[in-house]
Amino acid sequence: MSDKPTLWQTLLSVLSSFFGVQSERNRERDFHGGHPVHYILTGLLMAALFVIAVILLVRWALSLAGA
Amino acid sequence: MVRITTITIGSGLGLALFAASAQAEWTVNLTPGVTDVSRSVFDLHMTIFWICVAIALVVFGVMFWSIFHHRKSRGAEAHNFHENTVVEVIWTIIPLLILVGMAVPATATLVKMYDSSEAELDVQITGFQWKWRYDYLDHNLDFFSNLSTPREQISNEADKQEHYLLEVDRHLVLPVDTKIRFLLTSNDVIHSWWVPALAVKKDAIPGFINEAWTVIDEPGIYRGQCAELCGQDHGFMPIVIEAVSRDDFQQWLADARADKQRVTAAAERTWTLDELMQQGEQVYLRACAACHLPTGEGVPGAFPALKGSAIATGEVAAHIDIVLNGKSGTAMQAFRDQLSASELAAVITYERNAWGNSLGEAVSPAQISRLLEPTTGEAEQ
Amino acid sequence: MSSSTYYVPEQSRWPILASTALFLLAFGAGTLLNALKVDRGGGLGLVLLLAGALMMGLILVGWFGNVIHESRGGLYSAQMDRSFRWGMSWFIFSEVMFFAAFFGALFYVRVLAVPWLGGEGEKGVSQMLWPDFTAQWPLLNPPDAERFPGPEAVISPWQIPLLNTCLLVTSSFTLTLAHKALLKDERMQVRRWMFLTIVLGVVFLGFQVYEYVEAYHELGLTLHAGVYGATFFILTGFHGLHVTLGTLMLMIILGRVVVGHFDSRQHFGFEAVAWYWHFVDVVWIGLFLFVYVL
Amino acid sequence: MNTLDTTLHAGEHGHHGPAKGIGRWLFTTNHKDIGTLYLWFSLLMFFTGGCMALMIRAELFQPGLQLVEPGFFNQMTTMHGLIMVFGAVMPAFVGLANWMVPMMIGAPDMALPRMNNWSFWILPFAFAMMISTLFMDGGAPNFGWTFYAPLSTTYAPPSVTYFIFAIHMMGISSIMGAINIIATILNLRVPGMTMMKLPLFCWTWLITAFLLIAVMPVLAGVVTMMLMDIHFGTSFFNAAGGGDPVLFQHVFWFFGHPEVYIMILPAFGIISQIIPTFARKRLFGYASMVYATASIAILSFLVWAHHMFTVGIPLAGELFFMFATMLIAVPTGVKVFNWVATMFRGSMTFETPMLFALAFVVLFTIGGFSGLMLAIAPVDFQYHDTYFVVAHFHYVLVPGAVFAIMAGAYYWLPKWTGHMLDERMGKLHFWLSFIGVNITFFPMHFIGLAGMPRRIPDYALQFADFNMVASIGAFIFGLSQLVFLWNVIACVRGGEKAAARSWEGAEGLEWEVPSPAPYHTFATPPKLPESQR
Structure with a gap:
């Protein structure tokens, strides 16, 4: 079957789960072709990236505010 | 700068709406307060409030429109759509943008609130169960501030006065137009020092110090309360700030220090047993009765009885020790810094002679003040 | 042989008895601790606690006995086996989170609280309250050294702890070898490797006890020794408890191997205990790094 | 119908009806029996905690101390919170999951039936022990349901x-319950019931169960550290030994914030079942609903310190938690929009479950708005620990979680009992509750903003009017729950016979089996109905 999600698609799916919006078509693809472990690993990675992103945001805000 | 304008408009609307009710005895909104920071906080509050109202109008509007028009009893047929990624992305992006709009002024205000540098006056505030101690660090002055609402009002045996539960025996007097830094800590459990008019609320954590600051614009009386559950009398430890002009503040400082010396001197004269008993009862009711009860019977399992207790009827030295130094690991505080030598002598005498504890002996203020000497004034801090 | 439908057991008396036992354990422990705190003998509490523990022990034997009996009776399908696997995996995950709470506490005091008390960082103004205190880790001189006298020294990671690390890591390997042997149905090999694993576990525990005795008597490293002692003992203590439990479980599994339970296809009980053992091993690696070395 | 046949053939394993007498309930391994036990226990705790709430409101009816001492007042606030969170809301959701999850996914029972019984029966013992503390020397816990150290350690x-x-026992119970639900959902789905066909109630519970397993051990950890500080001389929460009282709060809220979502995600699931049924239209954006739930769950681990903005967290930390918290509003908003879009162009009717669901959407959203306001750290300094917070979380939990539970109970009662509900009484209950809840909690926003701290037994005179209103509302709300009790008992005892598909628009496996559902539903896996294939 060729509906195995690519790495890029996996990333996008996890990203959309952070966002909270996902289309029916992509969800079908994820749950048919995807392997849960891939999603969990990507999810953990993205969660870490998310934390880092917020930290960077905080630093940026602080440097703007001159504190 | 666009953001700033929105805030002003939003808060203007808010003020207009609440102006009418602000006149009434009760209020339904935050106080704008009397400091620059408190006004920024108020503006933020009103901005977010109106954003929420606007979103609510749209969402609930659509919902009630559907409830009204798409009901079966009006012959509505169910349509068969259940997905639209574009719409969903749009209604995710829009809230996100609104949030960013809120985060910008919020961050600016927060950064301002955290900058306690270059203060002209340092006040250390220590929470105790259930009172506040104020220490003007560079002015050799410190005192406790207790609730002064009479117990009869609380137990409904007397009419309640205007500032019921919001009045104290000694105000925290502060100068206006001065950057004041508060250093908050606690002697026992966590308390939280909150004065709405200053928009200052900071927890007092035992063993740590938190900082907060304020610049008060107008002289006046500002009231607040402890905001963190701190035990039985959490509801009974108010805060009263008296903001005065800078000159009046200097005058007040001088007077307060002179008063303090007079009290210390009083310990040197001789007191009669009756005098000690009289003052002792007052001190007891103020400082001890909350736990040990006015009858000295305590609360089994929580606060030991003094009536007939081994300590209050035994060796006087042990009794003095526990009152002065407290008992670590329990709710029994050290009172050596909280009460003057004569107050300590009086209350110990009272405890040894009240409720049938009839030892007949008096503890003299002089005796106590000798014990206090080594660490008086918390020199080590 | 295994069943084609999902096995739903009939009524069982074990759960309600186990709840009663748990209650006796908890109520007994509470009564005992409260009595000890005010220096009253904890007679009643101790009796309840022991009764609860005994009852719980008997129930576990009975309950697991039931499960083993049903399993060997062929009542369990492959699907049932998966339920057990999910159950055990999530149980181990919950254990990971339990230790995470204590690791979190350790990192918090090391990185934030102790430096603040010593005058460093954003809340360094707190040092006003502890003028004589200097922050350091390991914390040998807590802020109030009268109430919490710090340890004189801490345990060197390169002696017993390193040895213990080697022991536990080796035991994970020996257990894996036992599993490999079981997959090939070489039962004598299974017994040998398992026995070795248990010995390694017991020796680990022995060293751990020795280390505790030394900590208390030689180093003054106690529960009262400030937050270093507190985090040290709560982490190593709960880990030690888990090793003890794991060793007991390994012994039971070895007993079952000896009487002929398990075969190369069906041996979930074995695997569950092995997972648990590996988990305990991984936690130790974390402990060794963050409690002893760093 | 295929599904019907399979239920009739449930006898294969010697499965038969329930056992007789008390033994049925003590020793049961049946998911429906255990669900029933959970639900009755939760109702009992709801009334117990409710009586405590009424005692609190009675004392606060007027300024001055009238009925109770401040010490006892604190015991009441503490026990009310603990009982409602751990005794009423959580067990109710587990009870609903026990009843419905196996039926929704075509499972014969829960994955681990004996452990299921154990999960339940720990609870009565744990609560008996906790409530017995009211009669002990020194009284019950009096440090608030958040039990901040050192008030809960040295001074307790x-x-x-x-x-x-x-707390340890409740934790064990919750973890085992959650493990069971995960194993059931992941492993016992009927063939063809792929994850993306899973009813939303199962999805939200799956994620909730994950949260439970992740955070209940952390709660166990923090109470263990308390125990060590109290009895073994450690200094985790004592600066004198190098610890920090604030450490307690960090660990507690690392549990506590996901806990908040544990109490609301299953409610989202219930509402997402009910609204499509009575709008006669498929749920809008099913996929987004699932992903938004996951998103909320992930974010819930990163926002705990927003409960602690005033403890003096360094500025960068304060900003981090403020930003992360604000982000949670996005997926939560997605959910509300989707519910509204489900109603849009549907064909709605308004039976009792739907009324509760609609009230949920509106009132929960109001709670969400005040939550957003609380997320803004600088403004939170004014709101924190005031009645504004009390108003906020009661809006989320009472017309939020509790209304959802009631909506769910009314929705599934026909399936449980085989009888339809007396709609007139149901509507009476709804309107009394709806009015009562708003009279109780809406004025709390005002007194909070005006400056009344929470957890105080007596207050300054300017708060008197609204407190009186709130107390009156509380008694209306409290007493109207007796109508609920009456409704449930009446429905168990009789009423119009319910069809298998008790509601016209209801979809799903649970509506294919007769009402009341047979004691053992699917001994062999059923076939999925056309609509779900």
Whole structure:
């Protein structure tokens, strides 16, 4: 079957789960072709990236505010 | 700068709406307060409030429109759509943008609130169960501030006065137009020092110090309360700030220090047993009765009885020790810094002679003040 | 042989008895601790606690006995086996989170609280309250050294702890070898490797006890020794408890191997205990790094 | 119908009806029996905690101390919170999951039936122990349901030791319950019921169960540290030994914030079942609903310190938690929009479950708005620990979680009992509750903003009017729950016979089996109905 999600698609799916919006078509693809472990690993990675992103945001805000 | 304008408009609307009710005895909104920071906080509050109202109008509007028009009893047929990624992305992006709009002024205000540098006056505030101690660090002055609402009002045996539960025996007097830094800590459990008019609320954590600051614009009386559950009398430890002009503040400082010396001197004269008993009862009711009860019977399992207790009827030295130094690991505080030598002598005498504890002996203020000497004034801090 | 439908057991008396036992354990422990705190003998509490523990022990034997009996009776399908696997995996995950709470506490005091008390960082103004205190880790001189006298020294990671690390890591390997042997149905090999694993576990525990005795008597490293002692003992203590439990479980599994339970296809009980053992091993690696070395 | 046949053939394993007498309930392994036990227990705790709430409101009816001492007042606030969170809301959701999840996914029972029984029966013992502390020397725990150290350690009454062990027991119960639900959902779905066909109630519970397993051990950890500080001389929460009282709050809220979502995600699931049924239209954006739930769950681990904005967290930390918290509004908003879009162009009717669901959407959203306001750290300094917070979380939990539970109970009662509900009484209950809840909690926003701290037994005169209103509302709300009790009992005892598909628009496996559902539903896996294939 060729509906195995690519790495890029996996990333996008996890990203959309952070966002909270996902289309029916992509969800079908994820749950048919995807392997849960891939999603969990990507999810953990993205969660870490998310934390880092917020930290960077905080630093940026602080440097703007001159504190 | 666009953001700033929105805030002003939003808060203007808010003020207009609440102006009418602000006149009434009760209020339904935050106080704008009397400091620059408190006004920024108020503006933020009103901005977010109106954003929420606007979103609510749209969402609930659509919902009630559907409830009204798409009901079966009006012959509505169910349509068969259940997905639209574009719409969903749009209604995710829009809230996100609104949030960013809120985060910008919020961050600016927060950064301002955290900058306690270059203060002209340092006040250390220590929470105790259930009172506040104020220490003007560079002015050799410190005192406790207790609730002064009479117990009869609380137990409904007397009419309640205007500032019921919001009045104290000694105000925290502060100068206006001065950057004041508060250093908050606690002697026992966590308390939280909150004065709405200053928009200052900071927890007092035992063993740590938190900082907060304020610049008060107008002289006046500002009231607040402890905001963190701190035990039985959490509801009974108010805060009263008296903001005065800078000159009046200097005058007040001088007077307060002179008063303090007079009290210390009083310990040197001789007191009669009756005098000690009289003052002792007052001190007891103020400082001890909350736990040990006015009858000295305590609360089994929580606060030991003094009536007939081994300590209050035994060796006087042990009794003095526990009152002065407290008992670590329990709710029994050290009172050596909280009460003057004569107050300590009086209350110990009272405890040894009240409720049938009839030892007949008096503890003299002089005796106590000798014990206090080594660490008086918390020199080590 | 295994069943084609999902096995739903009939009524069982074990759960309600186990709840009663748990209650006796908890109520007994509470009564005992409260009595000890005010220096009253904890007679009643101790009796309840022991009764609860005994009852719980008997129930576990009975309950697991039931499960083993049903399993060997062929009542369990492959699907049932998966339920057990999910159950055990999530149980181990919950254990990971339990230790995470204590690791979190350790990192918090090391990185934030102790430096603040010593005058460093954003809340360094707190040092006003502890003028004589200097922050350091390991914390040998807590802020109030009268109430919490710090340890004189801490345990060197390169002696017993390193040895213990080697022991536990080796035991994970020996257990894996036992599993490999079981997959090939070489039962004598299974017994040998398992026995070795248990010995390694017991020796680990022995060293751990020795280390505790030394900590208390030689180093003054106690529960009262400030937050270093507190985090040290709560982490190593709960880990030690888990090793003890794991060793007991390994012994039971070895007993079952000896009487002929398990075969190369069906041996979930074995695997569950092995997972648990590996988990305990991984936690130790974390402990060794963050409690002893760093 | 295929599904019907399979239920009739349930006898294969010698499965038959329930056992007789009390033994049925003590020893049961049946998911429906255990669900029933959970639900009745939760109702009992709801009334117990409710009586405590009414005692609190009675004392606060007027300024001055009238009925109780401040010490006892604190015990009431503490026990009310603990009982409602751990005794009423959580067990109710587990009860609903026990009843419905196996039926929704075509499972014969829960994955681990004996452990299921154990999960339940720990609870009565744990709560018996906790409530017995009211009669101990020094009284019950009096430090608030958040039990901040050192008020809950050095300064606590001796009963705190029992409280700690009771929390341990509740934790064990919750973890086992959650493991069971995960194993059931992941492993016992009927063939063809792929994850993306899973009813939303199962999805939200799956994620909730994950949260439970992740955070209940952390709660166990924090109470264990308390126990060590109290009895073994450690200094985790004592600066004198190098610890920090704030450490307690960090660990507690690392549990506590996901806990908040544990109490609301299953409610989202219930509402997402009910609205499509009565709008006769498929749920809008099913996929987004699932992903938004996951998103909320992930974010819930990163926002705990927003409960602690005033403890003096360094500025960068404060900003981090403020930003992360604000982000949670996005997926939560997605959910509300989707519910509204489900109603849009549907064909709605308004039976009792739907009324509760609609009230949920509106009132929960109001709670969400005040939550957003609380997320803004600088403004939170004014709101924190005032009645504004009390108003906020009661809006989320009472017309939020509790209304959802009631909506769910009314929705599934026909399936449980085989009888339809008396709609007139149901509507009476709804309107009394709806009015009562708003009279109780809406004025709390005002007194909070005006400056009344929470957890105080007596207050300054300017708060008197609204407190009186709130107290009146509380008694209306409290007493109207007797109508609920009456409704449930009446429905169990009789009423119009319910069809298998009790509601016209209801979809799903649970509506294919007869009402009441047979004691053992699917001994062999059923076939999925056309609409779900």
